[in-house]
Amino acid sequence: MENKTYNVVVVGYGGMGSYHGQLIAPVPGIALxxxxxxxEYRMELARSxxxxxxxxxxxxxxxxxxxxxxxxxxxxxxxxxxxxxxxAGKHVVCEKPVTVTSAELLxxxxxxxxxxxxxMVHQNRRWDEDFLMVKNLVENKKAGxxxxxxxxxxxxxxIPGDWRQLKAYGGGMLLDWGVHLxxxxxxxxxxxxxxxxxxxxxxxxxxxxxxxxxxxRFKDGLTAVIxxxxxxxxxxxxxxxxxxxxxxxxxxxxxxxxxxxxxxAVAHVEPKPIQAGVGLTKTMAPPSEESTIREPFxxxxxxxxxxxxxxxxxxxxxxxxxxxxxxxxxxxMLIEAIFEAAETRSVVHRTx
Amino acid sequence: MENKTYNVVVVGYGGMGSYHGQLIAPVPGIALxxxxxxxEYRMELARSxxxxxxxxxxxxxxxxxxxxxxxxxxxxxxxxxxxxxxxAGKHVVCEKPVTVTSAELLxxxxxxxxxxxxxMVHQNRRWDEDFLMVKNLVENKKAGxxxxxxxxxxxxxxIPGDWRQLKAYGGGMLLDWGVHLxxxxxxxxxxxxxxxxxxxxxxxxxxxxxxxxxxxRFKDGLTAVIxxxxxxxxxxxxxxxxxxxxxxxxxxxxxxxxxxxxxxAVAHVEPKPIQAGVGLTKTMAPPSEESTIREPFxxxxxxxxxxxxxxxxxxxxxxxxxxxxxxxxxxxMLIEAIFEAAETRSVVHRTx
Numbered sequence: 001m002e003n004k005t006y007n008v009v010v011v012g013y014g015g016m017g018s019y020h021g022q023l024i025a026p027v028p029g030i031a032l033x034x035x036x037x038x039x040e041y042r043m044e045l046a047r048s049x050x051x052x053x054x055x056x057x058x059x060x061x062x063x064x065x066x067x068x069x070x071x072x073x074x075x076x077x078x079x080x081x082x083x084x085x086x087x088a089g090k091h092v093v094c095e096k097p098v099t100v101t102s103a104e105l106l107x108x109x110x111x112x113x114x115x116x117x118x119x120m121v122h123q124n125r126r127w128d129e130d131f132l133m134v135k136n137l138v139e140n141k142k143a144g145x146x147x148x149x150x151x152x153x154x155x156x157x158x159i160p161g162d163w164r165q166l167k168a169y170g171g172g173m174l175l176d177w178g179v180h181l182x183x184x185x186x187x188x189x190x191x192x193x194x195x196x197x198x199x200x201x202x203x204x205x206x207x208x209x210x211x212x213x214x215x216x217r218f219k220d221g222l223t224a225v226i227x228x229x230x231x232x233x234x235x236x237x238x239x240x241x242x243x244x245x246x247x248x249x250x251x252x253x254x255x256x257x258x259x260x261x262x263x264x265a266v267a268h269v270e271p272k273p274i275q276a277g278v279g280l281t282k283t284m285a286p287p288s289e290e291s292t293i294r295e296p297f298x299x300x301x302x303x304x305x306x307x308x309x310x311x312x313x314x315x316x317x318x319x320x321x322x323x324x325x326x327x328x329x330x331x332x333m334l335i336e337a338i339f340e341a342a343e344t345r346s347v348v349h350r351t352x
Numbered sequence: 353m354e355n356k357t358y359n360v361v362v363v364g365y366g367g368m369g370s371y372h373g374q375l376i377a378p379v380p381g382i383a384l385x386x387x388x389x390x391x392e393y394r395m396e397l398a399r400s401x402x403x404x405x406x407x408x409x410x411x412x413x414x415x416x417x418x419x420x421x422x423x424x425x426x427x428x429x430x431x432x433x434x435x436x437x438x439x440a441g442k443h444v445v446c447e448k449p450v451t452v453t454s455a456e457l458l459x460x461x462x463x464x465x466x467x468x469x470x471x472m473v474h475q476n477r478r479w480d481e482d483f484l485m486v487k488n489l490v491e492n493k494k495a496g497x498x499x500x501x502x503x504x505x506x507x508x509x510x511i512p513g514d515w516r517q518l519k520a521y522g523g524g525m526l527l528d529w530g531v532h533l534x535x536x537x538x539x540x541x542x543x544x545x546x547x548x549x550x551x552x553x554x555x556x557x558x559x560x561x562x563x564x565x566x567x568x569r570f571k572d573g574l575t576a577v578i579x580x581x582x583x584x585x586x587x588x589x590x591x592x593x594x595x596x597x598x599x600x601x602x603x604x605x606x607x608x609x610x611x612x613x614x615x616x617a618v619a620h621v622e623p624k625p626i627q628a629g630v631g632l633t634k635t636m637a638p639p640s641e642e643s644t645i646r647e648p649f650x651x652x653x654x655x656x657x658x659x660x661x662x663x664x665x666x667x668x669x670x671x672x673x674x675x676x677x678x679x680x681x682x683x684x685m686l687i688e689a690i691f692e693a694a695e696t697r698s699v700v701h702r703t704x
Contacts, residue, residue: 019631128629147555155636156599156612156644157623177635195697197549197567199575203499203596215549215567217697223551230635233599233612233644240588244555247508247585253628253636260508260585271509276605277480278654279371283529283582284507284605292508292585302630345547345569347698 006091006312009034009066011057011081012073013042016095020070020122021049027308030068036060057081061088068311070122071095074163075170079104082119083111091118091315097179100170102332109325118315121328122307125180126187129302130250133257134239136300137248138188143261144245149188150225151181151239154211154232158204165206172208174200174335177228182214183331191220193352198338203231214338219351250297257297266290358443358664361386361418363409363433364425365394368447372422372474373401379660382420388412409433413440420663422474423447426515427522431456434471435463443470443667449531452522454684461677470666472673473680474659477532478539481654482602485609486591488652489600490540495613496597501540502577503533503591506563506584510556517558524560526552526687529580534566535683543572545704550690555583566690571703602649609649618642 008024010017013035024032035046036054043053054060060069061084069085070093071078079099085092092112098121099105112119125131138146163169164176195217200209211229218224227236239250239257246261271285305313305322313319333352341348360376362369365387376384387398388406395405406412412421413436421437422445423430431451437444444464450473451457464471477483490498515521516528547569552561563581570576579588591602591609598613623637657665657674665671685704693700 015632124630128631130629153628153636155623155633156614156639157635157637160635173635197699199567199569215551217551229594231594233614233639234592234601234610236588236592240586242581242583249586253626258586262508262585271507274605276505277482278476279480280367281507283509283512283525284505285509287508287585345699345701347549349697 006030006067007033007065008068008070009060010070011036013037013046017072024308029312030308075100082108086111086115086117094121096121096123097175098328102329105329105332120321121323123183123323127303130238131184132300143243143248146241146243148223148242152227152236153177154229154235156233158230159206159210167207173228174209174212181226182334185224189218189222191218194219196337196341196348198341200342259295259297261293263291263293358382358419359385359417360420360422361412362422363388365389365398369424376660381664382660434460438463438467438469446473448473448475449527450680454681457681457684473675475535475675479655482590483536484652495595495600498593498595500575500594504579504588505529506581506587508585510582511562519559525580526561526564533578534686537576541570541574543570546571548689548693548700550693552694611647611649613645615643615645
């Protein structure tokens with residue numbers, strides 16, 4: 001087993017499929033060897049890159065040299081492809097959202113258990129540095145105890161013009177970007193969710209949501225706003241985080257940001273009233289310069305272990321998975337609560 | 353009647369009381385002549401400024417030379433003072449929030465009707481230029497049809513250290529700043545409200561809210577986020593407005609802002625994918641420069657008629673009030689729905 005190299009076949013060689021190739025390439029002990037796609041030009045592309053291609057998914061599963069199947073297809077077929085691969089004795093990596101419902105994920109997890117194979121979902125944005133900076137802020141109480149988190153991604157380009165606009169394929173922005181932001185949020189606290197409210201945006205007239213806003217309250221009092229928009233010509237900050245001692249912001253993907261905290265070293269200094277519209281306000285005046293500390297938002301090194309390094313270790317029984325299926329299940333349950341809250345226009349009270 | 357000057361007595365000579373003096377001074381036909389306050393040093397201040405002071409509220413009301421009473425006291429006594437003044441034949445101007453409940457306002461309106469006197473609430477932030485800029489944007493469709501409005505005031509100075517921290521006096525930020533932002537919102541649309549959700553912030557441990565977030569959906573589909581915070585060391589933009597053709601922002605009280613709209617003159621240009629965290633995204637990439645138009649947010653002149661100019665005209669039967677009591681009533685009904693939504697953690701479905 002010492003020198004074993006795990007052979008990987010990617011199923012679905014679109015944007016994410018070739019991205020998996022890039023992620024696998026630098027990792028020892030694992031190699032992308034083959035590709036299967038229902039679109040012929042993608043197979044030609046794969047062959048031109050030196051990969052073996054297959055005539056059918058059955059051929060992939062029958063190939064005993066294949067150890068791992070990576071599923072990077074539209075969302076609606078994840079479940080069937082995953083279960084077939086597990087039953088054929090393959091380990092499986094699946095793109096997000098793993099499935100459209102939590103019940104479907106449970107079927108996959110059961111199949112993985114019965115086949116004694118590894119099933120791991122590629123929640124790649126756990127490695128995003130902006131998220132790791134916020135996680136570091138929360139854990140090290142750099143703005144005191146965090147009690148409110150706002151996490152947004154906003155663009156003005158609409159939904160990508162492919163299956164992501166179609167309901168039957170698991171399209172829509174809640175399932176696309178939402179699954180990342182919600183997964184990140186749940187990693188910021190150990191608390192359970194108490195209530196969820198949400199609204200979906202359908203400004204673009206697609207049959208799926210072109211964005212959403214969700215308000216999530218945790219049992220420990222933490223509140224969160226999670227928002228995805230594709231009709232926003234100006235963006236609000238990527239992260240806006242309030243703690244008992246200050247506020248932290250990351251403005252954009254360039255990781256520009258700042259942390260402003262109360263200066264414990266000085267006594268309270270009354271702010272100077274400012275002109276605000278036709279009136280004066282002291283309440284909404286900036287705190288006096290002496291009474292706060294303004295710092296850059298500290299960068300943190302990205303996780304040292306990559307997704308595929310971890311996968312190799314998990315397959316060999318040497319590590320726990322960095323993305324656990326029960327975590328992924330919880331995100332799907334939260335997505336179901338968000339859909340329900342938006343469709344019924346009610347507050348969903350549910351322990352998640 | 354041609355040369356009549358209306359004499360005004362201000363009751364409650366704190367910050368807002370003396371502000372009324374400044375507002376009245378430049379207006380022909382109306383003059384601040386007297387002051388009444390229960391705090392002796394404020395009476396001394398008023399005398400030093402040349403105003404007559406009174407030994408009791410009864411003395412104010414018995415003074416036949418007094419035409420108008422301005423009520424600028426804590427909120428809990430607005431109703432009784434207003435009704436007494438109306439019954440004594442005075443016109444009445446009242447600070448906001450006019451009352452803590454809509455039922456109390458109805459009592460005042462009834463008393464004004466019976467006494468045939470003018471009763472007008474000083475919603476002074478209708479004259480704020482930031483609000484007038486947004487109203488102009490909406491009415492002139494400068495970002496297309498506006499379908500979403502976010503209006504925020506955020507500070508880090510807590511609640512002012514006076515009666516505004518106490519429930520019995522009508523304290524809390526929903527009644528203080530909230531009443532302004534909600535009043536402004538209702539002037540942006542003719543549509544009725546359909547649903548309200550809200551949460552109150554009590555981070556500072558006061559018995560009243562130190563801020564709130566309300567989500568309001570109108571029957572015509574317009575959605576709004578109204579937010580007041582006193583524990584925000586970094587501010588989100590004062591206004592964030594989405595229309596079918598673009599997005600508009602006013603960042604702060606300095607009125608800095610911009611409008612970014614779709615460029616109708618050019619065909620759709622695909623955005624270039626950008627690196628976002630560990631992944632690439634085209635959806636969340638900025639639109640290509642050619643396909644949008646970036647403009648400064650147009651300043652608008654403040655309303656030409658001031659509050660007290662309008663008051664004189666209304667008293668003389670020459671104009672309709674700029675602040676109508678039915679508008680003020682609607683804001684109070686909305687505030688009641690916000691308190692209810694927050695306390696019951698539910699979506700309040702109510703036509704307002």
